[in-house]
Amino acid sequence: MPSLKDIRSRISSVKNTQQITKAMKMVAASKLRRAQEAIVGARSYSGKLEDISDELLGTLLKSKASTAKKAELLLPNLHPLLAEAKKENFESDKKTVGLLVVSADRGLCGGYNSTALKGAWAAYQELNGDENVDVKVITVGRKGAEFFKKKGIEVENFADFWTGRFEVEKADVVTKKVSQEFLEGKYSEVRIVYTEFQSALTQHLRVKKLLPMALDLDDLYAEKPHVDGEVSIPYMVEPSAEELFSKLLPVQLRMQVYAYLADSLASELGAKMTAMDNATRNAGDMISSMTLQANRLRQAAITTELMEIIGGAEALKG
Helix, strand or coil, X not given: XXXXXXXXXXXXXXXXXXXXXXXXXXXXXXXHHHHHHHHXXXXXXXXXXXXXXXXXXXXXXXXXXXXXXXXXXHHHHHCXXXXXXXXHHCCCCCEEEXXXXXXXXXXXXXXXXXXXXXXXXXXXXXXXXXXXXXXXXXXXXXXXXXXXXXXXXXXXEECCCCCCCCCHHHHHHHHHHHHHHHHCCCCCEEEEEEEEECCCCCEEEEEEEEECCCCCHHHHHCCCCCCCCCCCXXXXXXXXXXXXXXXXXXXXXXXXXXXXXXHHHHHHHHHHXXXXXXXXXXXXXXXXXXXXXXXXXXXXXXXXXXXXXXXXXXXXXX
């Protein structure tokens, strides 16, 4: 059984740990507010870019093809980011897929890393199970790189990506590298594994096709229901819809990647804030429990001393 001195020493140690976890929670909460603002801006901007791109794409395709099936054949010719790389560009006959995995640099963020890497590993195994597919892993975050290296898989890692403040320029580094290698024919397809932020308590793993950029042609050709009072006016563009679309598509990709990375950062901070809050509460419970134990030991020691004094006094009287 531990002595009173040992318990008091442990209480002091747990109190110090509690102060650290409380401070980490406050830091994560402060950063989370900025990350949430970035998400709101990125999602709204990316969504509007997508709407404009869809409108321009619809204008271009409907002028050249009457059905979605015919438009699908024309789609790769509109922009290189829409076309899958040809087999002759690869070193082997296998289809090369780039798997972009987003994780954190550090731990202490609950189940964020384990959930992200578990999903990434499932996506890797699914792709690697096809004998005609060669999977190349690209990681954002040190935890993802360490995870795949332990499994004997070579990775390309964006080192120290999360160091410092997260800005659009950081996302541009990832976008430029991935899109350039895709256009050079290194990958026939690129998928991203990231965590979508819902709240500090809720994050969802997502696996999405990044390149070639996916566009829903059936939706473009579908007849939309008419709403009374709503007037649909096509965009007037200058110099041409083709030129504007070719300039707009890379910007749309850039904002998509930025939004995905902002989601992942907010998910990490939300998970970290929740984990540190739980750790602070648990430390408080431990302190209460050990304080009660210490009081009982102290009371028992005082009672023993009193009994010894009373026994000694009675012995002297006899």
